[in-house]
Amino acid sequence: LVVVLVGWLAVVRPEAKREGDLLLASGFETRAADTPERIRHLESLPPLRMVRHVEDGRVVFAMADPYSCKCIYVGDPEAYATYRQRAIHWEVGDEQTQEDMDEEGAGFDRGVWAPW
Numbered sequence: 001l002v003v004v005l006v007g008w009l010a011v012v013r014p015e016a017k018r019e020g021d022l023l024l025a026s027g028f029e030t031r032a033a034d035t036p037e038r039i040r041h042l043e044s045l046p047p048l049r050m051v052r053h054v055e056d057g058r059v060v061f062a063m064a065d066p067y068s069c070k071c072i073y074v075g076d077p078e079a080y081a082t083y084r085q086r087a088i089h090w091e092v093g094d095e096q097t098q099e100d101m102d103e104e105g106a107g108f109d110r111g112v113w114a115p116w
Contacts (some may be wrong), residue, residue: 016048016068023063026086027079030071031113041112042066050080053108062108072113 024030033042045051045064053060061080063073075083 016065019048019063020065020068020073022086023073023075023079023083026075026083028061028063028073028075028083030069030073032069032071033066037112039070041109042070042072045072045108051108062113074113 020030031038033039042064043066045062047064047066050061050063053062059077061075061077061083065071065073
């Protein structure tokens, strides 16, 4: 079991780093899980899956990375559009389509990570 887990982490961490680099290059910002509340919230979000959150008419996209940076990446619709374009261009293997995205934000709580 330990060998399988270590092997899985060896695959996930480079993927997480690559996704993180792409998100940052696309205009996303990071928010570190640096408080107990943020750590709990990070652990409750689907890892390496983009979620869309709408609050007061404002759309925010977020991706939790518990593997590489132990943070979330947050961006606006423009950053998300840039990310999608670059993912296709760079052939990063972006398997999650707009239709796959959880419209309810998968339990994302913007207040935990504010301000932005």
